[in-house]
Amino acid sequence: MLAETICSAVSAAGLGIAAITAYRRRFLTATRIAAYALVPLGLVLTGAVEWLAGTVFSVTAWVGVGVLGLAWALFMTTRVAERRSLGKAARDTARPGAVAPGASAPAALGKASRPADRPKGRAAEQGDDFSDIEAILKKHGI
Template sequence: MLAETICSAVSAAGLGIAAVTAYRRRFLAATRIAAYSLVPVALVLTGLVEWVSGIVFRPTVWIGFGLLGVAWLLFTGSRAVERRGLGKAPKPPKAAKGGRSREAVAPTASAPSLGGRPATTPKTTPTAPADDFSDIEAILKKHGI
């Protein structure tokens, strides 16, 4: 009952302002004000005001909204952790250039070698920087630079 009275008063005030605006020959603005002022009465007549007031004053509804908020925080938090890579297992080592992994090339540390000592993995030497630029040098020579 109180909500209907308040909404009717707001609509009446809005229509009064629209009438004054139309009197000043600002018809487009008056039309917009009249449209906005009819919304509260329309909400009362459709029953949405009672529905909203029923939601606002129930504690179980607020608990539900709280749980939705917690679920949203958990979801977004887990996505943020996933994007930073904090929740992932370490990646396995990449395969060597020949297509075989390092484990396939060298014997494992637990297998004894001929000398009775555990086998060690051979150290690979990095390629020289000249090898990396040989393709570029060939392209430059081809174009006469």
């Protein structure tokens, strides 16, 4: 009841200011002030002020707002975590030669992996494959 009275008083005051402005021959400004002054009165007549006042002073409404805020925070947290994991996976796959996170550099980066040092032909390529495996085994002490 109090909120409706205050809104009606604000509308009446606004319409009074609009009338004074129109008296000074500033009709465009007076029309704009009158439009703003009629908004609170329209809200009172539609019942929006009563609903809003009931919602603002309701404990259950504020608990609901808190629950919605918590849900939003959880959604955002999962999005950030998902983006970080997708970014990490993209970085791992973008690295050439990496098999697993923390894997050492492949043995193919040695001298034999350079195109100028490789012997030509199919038999030479098979020899390079075995030399890579042999280098890996030596690296691990096998």
